[in-house]
Amino acid sequence: MTEELLKIRHSASHVLAQAVLRLFPNAKLDIGPATDSGFYYDFDVDHKFTAEDLEKIEAEMKKIISENQRFEKFEATREEAKKLIENSGQGLYKLGRLNDIPEGAPISFYKNGEFTDLCAGPHVDYTKRIKAFKLLSVAGAYHRGDEKNKQLQRIYGTAFESKEELAKYLEQQEQAKLRDHRKLGKDMGLFAIDEKVGQGLILWKPKGAKLRQQLQDFILELLRQQGYEQVFTPHIGKLGLFKTSGHFPYYKESQFVPIIERDDLQDMINCNASVSTFEEKIENGDAQGFLLKPMNCPFHVQIFKSDPHSYRDLPVRLAEFGQVYRWEQSGELNGMTRVRGFTQDDAHIFCTPEQLDAEIQGCLDLVKNVFVTLGMKDYRVRISLRDPNSDKYVGSDENWQKSEEAIRKAAMSLGVPFTEELGEAAFYGPKIDFVIKDVIGREWQLGTVQVDYNLPERFDLTYIGADNKSHRPVMIHRAPFGSLERFTGVLIEHFGGNFPTWLAPEQLRIITLSDEVIEFADKIYKRLKDLGLRITMDDSSEKLGAKIRRAELEKVPHMFVIGKKEAAENKVSLRSRLRKSLEGVRDTEEAIALILDNIKTRDLGDAFTS
RNA sequence: GCCGAAAUAGCUCAGUUGGUAGAGCAACGCAUUCGUAAUGCGUGGGUCGUCGGUUCAAGUCCGAUUUUCGGCUCCA
Secondary structure, three states: OOHHHHHHHHHHHHHHHHHHHHHOOOOEEOOOOEOOOOEEEEEEOOOOOOHHHHHHHHHHHHHHHHOOOEOEEEEEOHHHHHHHHHHHOOHHHHHHHHHHOOOOOOEEEEEEOOEEEEOOOOOOOEHHHOOEEEEEEEEEEEHHHOOOOOEEEEEEEEEEOOHHHHHHHHHHHHHHHHHOHHHHHHHOOOEEEOOOOOOOEEEEOHHHHHHHHHHHHHHHHHHHHOOOEEOOOOOEEEHHHHHHHOOOOOOHHHOOOOEEOHHHHHHHHHOOOOHHHHHHHHHOOOOOEEEEOOOOHHHHHHHHHOOOOEOOOOOEEEEEEEEEEOOOOHHHOEOOOEOOEEEEEEEEEEEOHHHHHHHHHHHHHHHHHHHHHOOOOOEEEEEEEOOOOOOOOOOOHHHHHHHHHHHHHHHHHOOOOEEEEEOOOEOOEOEEEEEEEOOOOOEEEEEEEEEEOHHHHHOOOOEEOOOOOEEOOEEEEEEOOOEHHHHHHHHHHHHOOOOOOOOOOOOEEEEEOOHHHHHHHHHHHHHHHHOOOOEEEEOOOOOHHHHHHHHHHOOOOEEEEEOHHHHHHOEEEEEEOOOHHHOEEEEHHHHHHHHHHHHHOOOOOHHHHO
C-alpha cells in the first residue's frame, strides 16, 4: 500500500467519525485506523446502525469532503490533551487511548473543520483528496478486542486513490465471491453441510470424495517415499489418556463434552449432582468416560510405547488421516475452512535430539512439495514462538529454547521470508505454519510442523541408546495439509473449481454428436473406464453446443467430441479447458495417451503456467 | 459465545398496505440426430427453516428457536 493510500484511508476514517458525530451527537468514539483493505471506526452509540444509516452517513461524508476542510496537526502536552478530550465529551475511550501513548512520545491531534481527534497521523492535506470511498458494513467489535469489554459498533469502509480503483476493487470482490468454496462446493456437488447432521460437520459427496481420495493418495505416496508408516486409531479414547497428555481438562472449552460411562452417569443423576460437581468428578477421575479425540497425538504415542525402541529404530514416523473433533464457537464456523470435525493428514515423528534438524527439514520438504505440485505460491510462513510472559506453556525453559532454535533454523533454511510471532506457539512447543488467504482475504493456517519435548516427557517415552542407557526421544507433530477439509476448501478457491485432471472428480466427458456414433463412443468409454479414468458419457439427444456448454459449466477438464467423421477414422475431437495445446482431432489412442500423461504429470494447466 | 443481517421450488430470485405462492434455469415426457458454451413444445415440483402467538384470514405482523452470512472474540 502506498503512503498516499494509507493517508486517504486514515483520513476517510476521521471523516466517517465526523459524519457520525454530526448525525449522532451522542456517539462515543473509540478508534479508527486504516487497514489493508480499507478503514473502520468503532462507535459506542445506543442507536443500532442500519443499512439506511450507512447511506446517510456516506452522504454526510461526501458533504464534508466537498467542504474541502484542511487537516491540521498540532501537538499537546499530556495535560493539555487530557483537557481537550474531556472538553470534547469524548473521554470515555479516548482518555484510555491517550494513556497508551508512552511517556515522552509526542502527543498529537488532527483537526479538520469542527472535528478533532487524538491521532498520530499521517493525513491528507484536504478532505477533497478523499476522492473514492464507500461504506461497506457495520459489525460488532469488542473495545480493545477483549470480549470482557463492551461491544461497540464498527463501521467498515474502503477508499482508493481513484474512482476507477474503487470500482475495480468492488468488482474484484464480486468476482471473488464466484470462487468461494462454499458456492462452488454446492454448485459442483463436492460437499454439503446439513442442519440435521450438525453445524461444522462436513458431508463429503461422491464428487468431493473423489477429490479427497486423490489428495490422500498423493500424500500417502510422498509419505512412503519418506519412510512413514500408516496407522489407524479410534475416534475416542479414555479421559485418562488426555489427562496424561495435558489436553484435558485444560482445553475442555474447545472439546466436545466427554462421554461418561453409563453407571457413573446414573450415580451422579441418582445423587442429583450439580453441573459443577459433575465436572469436578469427571476432572478428578471419580467418573470414567471417553473423549471424542481433539487430536491424534496421544494415540500415536501409545503406539510408539507399545514396543521397546532402540536408537537404531529411530526415527519412528507414524502417519494417519485422523479425524478429530473440536468444539469451535458457533460464530466461528465457516464452510470447510473452520469446522467441528476434521481430518488431519497427521503424523508424529519420534526421533533422537540429533535427528531433529534433519527430520524438521524432511517435513518442510514435504510441505514445499505439496505446494509446488498444486501451484500454490501465495502463502506466508509464520513461526510461532512462546510468549515469555504467559504461563500457558508446559515444559522446561531449556527444552523450549532448544526447540525454538531448531524451528528458527529450519525456517531460515526454507529460503522464503517468514515472520516470528510471540505467543502463537502450541502449549507444548513452537511451530512453523504455512498460512494462505481465502478469496475474501481471510487467512487460514494450513500446513504445520511442531516440535514437542513435552509429550515424550509426560508419557515417559524412552529408547535405548548406543550407550545401553534410556534416553528421551523428541516428537515432531506435522500435517502438510493441516486438515483435509480446510485444505480442500482453500484448494477449491485456489483453482476456482478448475481442478487439474489428476484431482478433478470427473476427468473427461465423451460427447456424442448423434446416435449413430454411440457404439463407437461406448467402446472408448469402456476402454477409459478400464484404465481407471473418472469419466462420463453424454449421449443425450441435445445439440452439441448444449452438451459442451453443460460440460464447461460443470468444469470437466477434457472432452472427447465424437461425430461421424471421427468414428469413421477411429479419431476423437479433443477439447480441453485445462490445456489448449491438447486440442484437436486426434487418433483415439493418441488422445488417450495425452490425457494419461496430463494426469501423470499432474499438469496444472494453462492458467498456472502461462 | 457476542453484535448485525438473512432463510420462499434442486439453483438464482420476485411476492404490493395481511386475502390462500410466481419467474428463469434445472428435472421429467415427447418431438428433434444436430459439428465445439443454451432446439422446440409440454408436465410435475413449495406445510414460504421450525415451533408458538395475534387475526375471520399470516410467506407477509409478534415471540422463541435452528441454520447461514459479515464482523468481534477464539483457534491446544
